[in-house]
Amino acid sequence: MTLRAVASDPGASNVQIRWLGCAEYEPTWRDMQSFTDTRTDADADQLWFLAHPPVFTLGMNGKHEHVLAPGDIPLVQIDRGGQVTYHGPGQLVVYPLIDVRRLGIGVRDLVVALENAVIAFCAERNVTALGRRDAPGVYVNERKLASIGLRIRRGCSYHGLALNVSMNLEPFRRINPCGLAGLQVTDLEAQGIALSVQDAARQLAPHLLRELGLSDASTWV
Template identity: 35%
Template sequence: MNHQLSVVRTGQLDYLEAWDLQKRMARARRADLIPNTVLLTEHPPTYTIGRRGSRSNLLIDQLALEQAGATCYEVDRGGDITFHGPGQLVVYLIIDLGRAERGLRRFVGNLEATVIETLDSYGVTGRPAEGKPGVWVNGKKIAAVGISVSRRVTYHGFALNVNPDLTYFDYMIPCGIPGSAATSIEREIGQPVDMNEVGDRIVERLAHHFDVEAIEGPTVDELSRELAMTDASLTP
């Protein structure tokens, strides 16, 4: 089961629904009931604040947030504040890290390499920045990385700006770093990019870096039904 990566393409999914799904999947993965899995999704406009974050890094109040059609949640991933919305590819990974030394560091490095190589395939040069999480292009953030690990199994993952409305990033301090700005593949190359194509390229690079075979997994509805059959027997 560890030699395959199941790919689940959800389409646009409510953030809280996706978060709950990940936690249920992580429990099932710890019990070896499902394979290592990647979820490819998009969310309605949503700000999330990680364990190191502060709501003060959201620059608009609740009324303005509602007028922008967005929501905000405090969540259990690493990192500070980030934005998710249409046109951004969000990649959640339910992966058993095993017992390899420095497994978490290697895991995060694989995620960053996946993003950088995918960007390179579009002629965009992305780089990590010392002291700043994620992947950056000419000083502007193009991908956020934030994960959680529970009993060796990861959830959360990374978000890559493909064709999002970058206006939403003006309403926050990205990663809690004043003066930071956001960019996207569309902004960098001057034209929109097919989200499914980006997803395929992401999966190909993930499979390469984790040395696994990527296989098409169930639909999100099929996955939910499968998890419902196992939830009662699993501990949180």
């Protein structure tokens, strides 16, 4: 599925793409909230690409019973949907700060667009990946490759997508990923795709822009 921008202002579908490197989780979360709360109808959408130091995050209605043995990794309860997931080095995190009203889409459309971008990225590399209606995210051979959790506020999205690139997957065994006991996870490296997190960001970006119906005249800042 490809979504088309319907904004009356032709420039409104432009997007700024930001590479933030490795950024602490909580300050980044607060920055997303601040951007969402202060943006105007004239502001361009943004895609933030980054990685986080090790952290577990639990959705606002998440159940602590799915956090099995966090050990020395901090747990942060946040304001997205979904259950518990893990972020850490070697994982690409994408935060789409999108005016969904301007695009004329709903939250399910946004989830599917994010999934389809990862699926297309994998298909280019001869890896078959799939989405699941009952458990949002992207899967390869029933192992989770990418997780999705979103929040819509003031008609705009934040939080987003976490794609496992080349990482230590052990912390996922300390939780029930996305609230699913026994769910196995994987990363791109295990599928024979060798990329740095930053290279994965640059190569995934065109797929995200296409699936979201955002202008390909984007700028990296």
